Amino acid sequence: MKVLFFRSEPVNISGLPSIEIINVPIFTPFCVDYSIELDNFESVAFTSKNAIRCCKDINRIKSMKVFSIGPATASELQKHGIESIIPDKFDSENLGKTIINYGVKSLVSFRSKKANDTLRNILSDKIKYEEIYNYDIILNEEMLKKAKEFLDCNVDVVVLTSSEIARVTSPYLKKCYKIISIGPVTSSTLKKNRPDLEIIDSKKYDLEGIIEILVGLDSD
Incomplete structure (x- = not known):
């Protein structure tokens, strides 16, 4: 399962080799x-x-x-x-x-x-x-360009970790992968810009909550 993570710091999930994390920090x-x-x-x-x-x-x-x-x-x-x-x-x-x-x-x-x-x-x-x-x-245009390639149905899951990330990426999101939001503010921004998309909300509003969702998706 390929997971695109929008986060300024790299995310590593040990012990789950079936989950491939792709870190793309679009903001510096x-x-x-x-x-x-x-x-x-x-x-x-x-x-x-x-x-x-x-x-x-x-x-x-x-x-x-x-x-x-x-x-x-x-x-x-x-x-x-x-x-x-x-x-x-x-x-x-x-x-x-x-x-x-x-x-x-x-x-x-x-x-x-x-x-x-x-x-x-x-x-x-x-x-x-x-x-x-x-x-x-500041928006990293090179990283955003790289992200657009993955967002063109080349991953299984997209993780949004802030409201600003949701705002910037919303025009490029598609329905061909699952979208996970870190919390209600991020979800609200995404729903405002893209009411057509389904969102999986983290219950803990942090990285741990997101990892729990990924583990659940991986076991389905």
Whole structure:
């Protein structure tokens, strides 16, 4: 089973030789400069590993309450000796609800310039909230060209791991393979652009949830 993965970092599935992973990163992340007075906030949130890697204040947040959107982001924080709180489901909506449930009064989140507005909509009228966009992504035209070749019915499964990936690839998706979405925001973007397509939604909203679906498909 050939699986096309749109993800900035390579995906490897060990112990399943029947699943061939094709990694095509169509976006290249890069850090951008920012400024923030962290002393004005009691807590901080990260919604991706890139946001952590592009945070020049990472050593200053160790005394703050820290939230992360999911296990992969939490694992990246642990490399810096920082433990974080994660929601039960790994998306912006559940992250926002978790932050509110912890009684946080002020929070700054580090995000991509192309981040969706879900977290902001949940928090901005309930707590003191500010978003810092410390990285951006640029479309890799060569990788997109390569992806189009695979999307022309040359794979069995396509995995979409972000809303922006769903938006960019939606014109080239076909019905000749199964499409897996990492979560509801990504699915919503795809349904908006391509209501004709059927989508398999990950239940865990992370890479582990996607792998569980792939294992199930492989055993059918």
